[in-house]
Amino acid sequence: MRELIATGGRIAARIAGGAIALVLPPRCPGCGAVTPDDHGFCRDCWQSLDFLGDDGCARCGVALPFAPPGTICAGCMVDPPALDGVRAAVSYGPVARHVVMRLKHGGRPGHARTIGLLMERLIEQEADAILVPVPLHRWRIWRRGYNQSALIAGVLARRRGLTLAVDMLERRRATPILRGLGRNARARAVRGAFAANPRRVAELKGRRVLLVDDVHTTGATANACARALKRAGAAEVRLISWARVDLARVDLALGDATGDVDK
Structure with missing residues (x-):
């Protein structure tokens, strides 16, 4: 009887899923x-995504052909x-930008799964690492409703x-909008803005951390996070992100990319 009920439930779920897909x-x-699968790109958008490999600097990821x-x-x-x-999954182009902007400012938290599915290859050899998202200040979380990096990390x-530590890092103060700031100015703006959660530092001792972010620009924010994690005892901190901005090749058609990716 239980098997019959379970089978009937699965059939009903498939029928309901098919009906929803039609509507x-x-x-x-x-x-x-319209695409055949959830979180799948159409052919044109898929072909326009510039997937990144391992041919960059081993420390900062800058391209080294x-x-x-x-x-x-x-x-x-x-x-x-x-x-x-x-490491980043893709280069910051028009499609990558559209997806992340809809996630951050368009009320599309489901796009975190789309991004996460394509970032999964970046962590295939990271079985013992802790995932730590770059934190947002509470005011931005209240306005947005969520931290997009935490959704991706989830x-x-x-x-x-993998172990997820959403509250491992704290953003102690709001930072100014980074739009238009150069590399050094960005570094000054985020200096001292992050600290490890004192209630969780024991979990960091000697551990490898994968810092998760949506977009990597100059690295000022990520490096500030890495310094805070290492001060608390992390042995290694590596960054993985959805997209990487090539500052030498940013197309003005994308808008002010450095403004788009401000936290």
Whole structure:
């Protein structure tokens, strides 16, 4: 009898799912076109995504064409960042921008799953790491309703079975809008803005941390987070993000990219 009820429930769920798909079919998160699957891109948007590999600096991720794996750029040799590594799923182009802007400012928290599915390949070898999202100040969470980086980190944690520490980092003060600021000015703006949660620092001792963010620009925010985590005892902090802005090639058609990705 129980098996019959369970089977009937599964059939009913499939019928209901099919009916919903007819009324509300899955749509491309990049352009809104109808697609066969949830969180799937249409062909044109998929082809326009610029997926990034491992051919960048081993510390900051800046592109180093033809360099062998593990190469460190001259900038990181002269002034090593707090981050031990940086990886992004895609380059910050029109489709990547649209998806993340809808997540952050368009009331589309479901886009966190879309992003998380494509970021999953970045953590295939990270079975023992702690996932820590870049925190937002409470005023921005109240306005937005959620921290987009925490939503993405939650998707990754569930899919890979990793430990998620949403409250491991605290944003102690609001930082000014970073739009238009250069690298050094951004670093000054976020200095001292982050600290490890004193109730959770014991969990950090000697651990590897994967810092999760939506967009990586100059690295000022992520490096400030990494310094706070290492002061609290983390052995290594690496950043993974949805998109990376190539500051040398930002297209004005994207708008002020440095403003788009302000936290």
